[in-house]
Amino acid sequence: MKKRFIAMAVSLGLLSCAPKKDNIIAIDVLIIPSEEMDAQALKLNSHIHQNNPETIKLDENHIPHITLLQCFINATDLPKVNAALEGLHKAIPQDSLQAESLFYYQDKEESFAMVRIEKTKSLLKIHKKTIELVKPYIVKNGSEESFVQNPDGSPIRESTVIYVPEFIEKYSYENFDPHISLGVAQKMLLDSLAQHVFKPIQFEAASLSVYQLGDHGTAQKLLWQSE
Template identity: 35%
Template sequence: MKLQAFKYHFIPDHDIGLAGIVVRQDSNLIRLQQKLIDAIAPFTVKTGTAAAFVTTPDDPEINHPTIDYVATLVPKASGKNFIPHITIGIARQDYLKRMLAEPFRTFEFSPAGASVYQRGNFGAARKQLKALDLKP
């Protein structure tokens, strides 16, 4: 699978934001996403609590925007609304705004592996549950 990264983005929360690199959406990614949604459907619930997430001593509570985001993720962010991306970190919004203003050099890449993670704040991958090797 060849993917193309084409811009930065970030999701704001107060004075910080969660940054990512956006990947061009294509029909292969949409089909893969739907297969994943179908595969995990028997294990999902409509809503959950903060107990479903990973916390750390430095980040002991899960913020409500994260809980709300995960509860509505599939209906709001699947199919034509899917924005494939690679999360790259958290930073202050003033820095992220400057980053977005800079030119982005597009590049192609292919995934070498995939993992399933339990999420923490901002939906960030916190605890690896399963790793998959995608080498041919």
């Protein structure tokens, strides 16, 4: 009777010898800029989005930020990642961040634009320390399901999925390019924004946070934030 029950349970999926698959999530460890820089990024993006409604719109679900690390982790390891990052925000010197320029490709009629942040020794040190602290929890085999899904049901872009596990190898250390993404617009508009709207300012890190990534590498779902 007992053997018959076990056989029935297995056939119904009540019992399984297969190991439970971990839920893998794509995360962005990032710096939230202080209010003045945040306001400028939102203003620049507003002009860009009016010019091109198809590009990203910075808002509460797509917050302005400076990425320190993108990677895949097991969701069960998120508390360990958060604990490892605790206190790192305090290591960022006050007024150590500098908005250098409005960067875009000036040889193209339409270009992706971003606020380029000066890669100072202190910022590079924080970037390297972030990788060191999170690296024990990084996994490679994430998928589209690791991201916050698009509201319209469209699939996460393959380029977004591929970018995350390549971040350390291709976009870190000497290749680290700190910036705040703004979206795609026509060069004529970007020329005007660079001349009349963008201001090179020094600013602080309001917080260090962990977000779950959405499509196009957007920071969408807050998972943890420094105090």
